[in-house]
Amino acid sequence: MPVRDAGGPDTQGRFEPEPIPLSALTGRLVNRRDSTQRWMVAVDDASIDRWRLTSDDVDTATRTAVVDVREYEISGHNAHIILPEDYARQLDAVRELRLQAESHPRGPSRGRRAMRWAARQQMRDSAFTVDLLDRALPEDVIPHLDLLPDPTIIRAIVLRNDLNPLPRAWSSLQGTYADAEGYRYDDDITFFQKNVDATLGGELRHQWAALLGRRQPYSRGLFAAAMRIDAPGEWDGDTAWAVAIGDEMLSPTRPAFDALAERAPILAVIAADTMREARENPCNRWGGPPMYDELTRRLEFVQQTVQPRALARLVTTSGSGAGDPYARRDAVRLLVEFAQGASLANVAIDSLDLSNAAVGDDHVRPLAGMAFKDVDLSATNVQELGFLANSPVERLKLVDARRIVSSSLRPLKVLTTLTELDLRGTRIEDGAISYLSELKQLKTLDIRGTGMSLEGRLLVQQKLPDTHVVL
Numbered sequence: 347m348p349v350r351d352a353g354g355p356d357t358q359g360r361f362e363p364e365p366i367p368l369s370a371l372t373g374r375l376v377n378r379r380d381s382t383q384r385w386m387v388a389v390d391d392a393s394i395d396r397w398r399l400t401s402d403d404v405d406t407a408t409r410t411a412v413v414d415v416r417e418y419e420i421s422g423h424n425a426h427i428i429l430p431e432d433y434a435r436q437l438d439a440v441r442e443l444r445l446q447a448e449s450h451p452r453g454p455s456r457g458r459r460a461m462r463w464a465a466r467q468q469m470r471d472s473a474f475t476v477d478l479l480d481r482a483l484p485e486d487v488i489p490h491l492d493l494l495p496d497p498t499i500i501r502a503i504v505l506r507n508d509l510n511p512l513p514r515a516w517s518s519l520q521g522t523y524a525d526a527e528g529y530r531y532d533d534d535i536t537f538f539q540k541n542v543d544a545t546l547g548g549e550l551r552h553q554w555a556a557l558l559g560r561r562q563p564y565s566r567g568l569f570a571a572a573m574r575i576d577a578p579g580e581w582d583g584d585t586a587w588a589v590a591i592g593d594e595m596l597s598p599t600r601p602a603f604d605a606l607a608e609r610a611p612i613l614a615v616i617a618a619d620t621m622r623e624a625r626e627n628p629c630n631r632w633g634g635p636p637m638y639d640e641l642t643r644r645l646e647f648v649q650q651t652v653q654p655r656a657l658a659r660l661v662t663t664s665g666s667g668a669g670d671p672y673a674r675r676d677a678v679r680l681l682v683e684f685a686q687g688a689s690l691a692n693v694a695i696d697s698l699d700l701s702n703a704a705v706g707d708d709h710v711r712p713l714a715g716m717a718f719k720d721v722d723l724s725a726t727n728v729q730e731l732g733f734l735a736n737s738p739v740e741r742l743k744l745v746d747a748r749r750i751v752s753s754s755l756r757p758l759k760v761l762t763t764l765t766e767l768d769l770r771g772t773r774i775e776d777g778a779i780s781y782l783s784e785l786k787q788l789k790t791l792d793i794r795g796t797g798m799s800l801e802g803r804l805l806v807q808q809k810l811p812d813t814h815v816v817l
Contacts, residue, residue: 362547362598363489368444371485374421380414380431387411388511408511417502418484423491425500427484433507440478441485480541481507490547493637495596496624499557501533503550510538533557548593555592556584558624565620568683569613571676575663576610578673591617595644603644611656612680618648657684664700675703682712700726701743723747724768732757741766752777759784768792776802783809792816 386408414431429437482505491497535553540546559566569587573580580586594606595617607614622645625638664677678700697720700710706727714733721734722743729749734742735757742764744750750772758764758781767788775797782791783806791813793803800817807815 363493366489368441368448368483368485371488372441372445374488375418375427375484376421377419379417381417382412383415383428384410385413386511387413388509420488420491423488423500424498425491426502427487428502428504429484430506433505436478436507437481437483437505440481441483443479444483480543482537482540482542482546486542486546487550490550493547494551494554495621495641496558497554499533499561500535500554502535504534504536505540506536506538508538547598551596552588552592555588555590555596558591558620559584559587562620562623565616568616568680571679572610572612572616574670574673574676575659575680576612578670590614591620595621596641607648607652611652612659614648614652615656615684618645618652621645653684657681660684661698664698664703671702674700675705678703678705678709682709698722700728701745702726706749729754730757731755734758735760737761738763740764743768744772745769746771748773750774752781755781761785762787765789766791769796771795773797775799778802779806779809782806786810786812788813790814790816 387410389407389409416429416431416434418427420427484503484505487503487505491500491503494500535550535557537549540549559569566587569590573586577586590606590610590613594602595614597603606617621641625641625645660677660681664674664681698713698718699720699722701722701724703726707730710723710728710733711730712733715736718734718737718739720741721737721739724743724745724747726747727749728747729751731754739761740763742758742761745768750769752774755774755778758767764785765788767785767790770792771794773796774793776799778798779802782793785791788810789812791806791810793806794816796803798806803815803817807813807817
């Protein structure tokens with residue numbers, strides 16, 4: 347059943363700005379600057395089916411144009427807003443009409459009707475249409491920008507009134523994310539023909555999350571590993587990352603966030619860690635404390651409620667003898683990450699099977715303190731077994747463990763619960779006799795195919811009279 351936050355109902359916290367009058371936002375556009383920029387634009391050719399294009403068609407489907415642009419700084423942010431000058435002039439008229447409607451003596455509702463009537467009068471100017479009344483002004487973006495955990499990663503937000511030259515059929519082109527209404531390139535986010543509607547904030551969060559992924563390649567790597575466990579078979583890319591963080595972790599209301607936590611607990615933990623790092627950048631001077639508090643509640647919920655479920659899934663995946671070997675490898679890597687970020691001491695795990703996984707000492711060292719019983723490190727690169735020192739291990743397999751040598755066995759003397767030890771094919775030599783002789787509690791010891799001499803193996807058998815030693 348879906349997870350729920352004991353702190354209150356789904357409507358407790360929202361990542362949506364309170365309504366702010368346009369007149370209060372206009373003053374935050376400062377330091378206007380006019381210039382020209384080179385932009386990619388769509389070729390005006392009705393014969394081109396833009397939904398069937400491939401990256402090989404970029405030269406015929408697009409062209410480069412020099413565009414006169416207007417650029418504003420945004421008070422409180424380092425991001426700029428950029429518009430083509432002809433579109434900016436059209437939005438100047440929209441702004442004036444909306445300001446008039448906002449201050450209408452008979453209220454905003456009557457003012458909006460008057461605004462529509464005034465717009466129809468202006469249609470005599472062919473450059474203006476009633477449809478423009480629904481377009482997002484630069485000011486409309488600001489409240490949503492205020493609420494981002496770290497808006498400093500955005501260099502510019504571009505508002506254009508033409509068609510996106512990169513349709514959805516191109517999921518990526520030279521690092522550019524494209525969808526129906528917007529794309530990002532480098533550190534810019536561009537919207538095409540974007541209206542003021544309920545999707546504006548969500549699209550900005552989605553594109554912001556995609557930018558964040560480029561800034562955090564290590565976290566993106568962890569996310570890709572978690573995808574193979576939480577969402578096997580699904581395509582991992584910028585979209586999956588942006589959905590998990592921008593659309594679900596920062597969902598305006600709780601249901602989408604709860605669904606992420608229930609469906610993909612490992613992804614939720616990685617998304618929460620990413621948000622925690624972004625939140626610590628004290629850049630948001632305009633966002634209200636309720637939004638910061640809601641993000642804090644979600645991060646605490648993930649840490650307290652979701653992370654134990656994620657850990658259990660990682661343990662199950664890493665300890666399964668069957669299944670996708672890459673998923674097992676990724677589960678070990680993520681288990682190590684979780685061990686570094688949380689206290690896993692005394693966590694009881696019946697089986698830890700890392701056999702044939704590409705793991706070494708760096709992978710298993712952070713697992714010290716976890717309560718393993720059955721451990722299989724066969725055919726791994728693990729050499730140091732000290733991480734098992736405080737663990738109630740009963741059975742330990744090290745078959746063909748390529749880096750196990752005689753001194754690797756020294757920590758085993760404290761494992762008073764160890765009853766079965768399989769060392770077949772390891773590189774231990776006669777120097778291991780002294781360490782093995784201390785394991786009086788062993789019931790079974792297999793030392794076939796090791797580097798020990800026959801005399802050495804017989805000596806071990808003699809020193810452990812109560813142990814079945816397989817020579």
